[in-house]
Amino acid sequence: MKKKRYKQTFLIIAIFLFGVVNIYAETSKVDVQADSNVVAVVNGKTILYKEIKADQQIIQLGYAEELVPARMQLIVEEVETKRLAAKIQKIVFEKKIFELDITASEKEVNTRVEEMFRKVELDPNQANEMIEIMRITVDALEEWQENPSSADAIYNQKLASIISKEQWKTHQVCYNTPQKLKKMRRLIPTNIEDMKKNSRASTRNDLLYEKLRNLITRDILVSDIEISNAYKTKYSSLTEKPNLEHVRESLREEILFKKRQEKENVWWQNEYKKININIIDERLKEASKPAL
Secondary structure (H helix, E strand, O other), rough: OOOOHHHHHHHHHHHHOHHHHHHOOOOOOOOHHHOOEEEEEEOOOEEHHHOOOHHHHHHHHOOOOOOOOOOHHHHHHHHHHHHHHHOOOOOHHHHHHHHOOOOOHHHHHHHHHHHHHHHHHOOOOHHHHHHHHHHHHHHHHHHHHHHHHHHHHHHHHHOOOOOHHHHHHHHHOOOOOOHHHHHHHHHOOOOOHHHHHHOOOHHHHHHHHHHHHHHHHOOOOOOOOHHHHHOOOOOOOOOOOOOOHHHHHHHHHHHHHHHHHHHHHHHHHHHHHOEEEEEHHHHHHHHOOOOO
């Protein structure tokens, strides 16, 4: 089996088993006091440090050179600020979904899931192959946890044909406790239908966001004058210009996207003004602003 194929396989698995990716966000060292600290209170809901805490070992994996403490601290603060911002935005999002009574039916979710699987062209045989790769990887990690000094031998015997050595080292950092590995094994699907089931929660959330966005921007239109002006701006410097009618629709889509984005940004800013956000950890103050 080629390594390139395996990388593509793991990307698809990450999409369908995003719960596994969430394990990467867990920390390898437990600091009970720090983890239990409240970093923010949003509309009465507390957010604890352990919910946003960054793992320095995993951060280091993204850099060839060893990060000095000051640089590492800056990156940790950046990661944790983004995570806190995402938590706050989720609270605002869920509040508006409830207030506006926006829902996604089972039929809508099922249809979107099927569309997604068709798009990646994943058939039952490919799914079974992916699942087997996951099981082999988990088995190898369990063996490594029992005998850490055998990491190279385990890789050569079980994994060399399906992942790179760098990926193997990454797995060792991300799944470095029996608890994390146990959680990963529980999330491995049994077949393609199980994969679809595991993707339903994220798919439902995507649908709800789309419906909210469509509601926010439902009154936006693009006029012929706007298209004409965009055409002049985009193609005025060209000697040979395309026929306006040939690019009209693409220009309309570009303008519509920009106008919708601007309207949505204003909407989020206004919604944030309506809620009570109290950032207790001074390092993370920027998380109080919507991620635009």
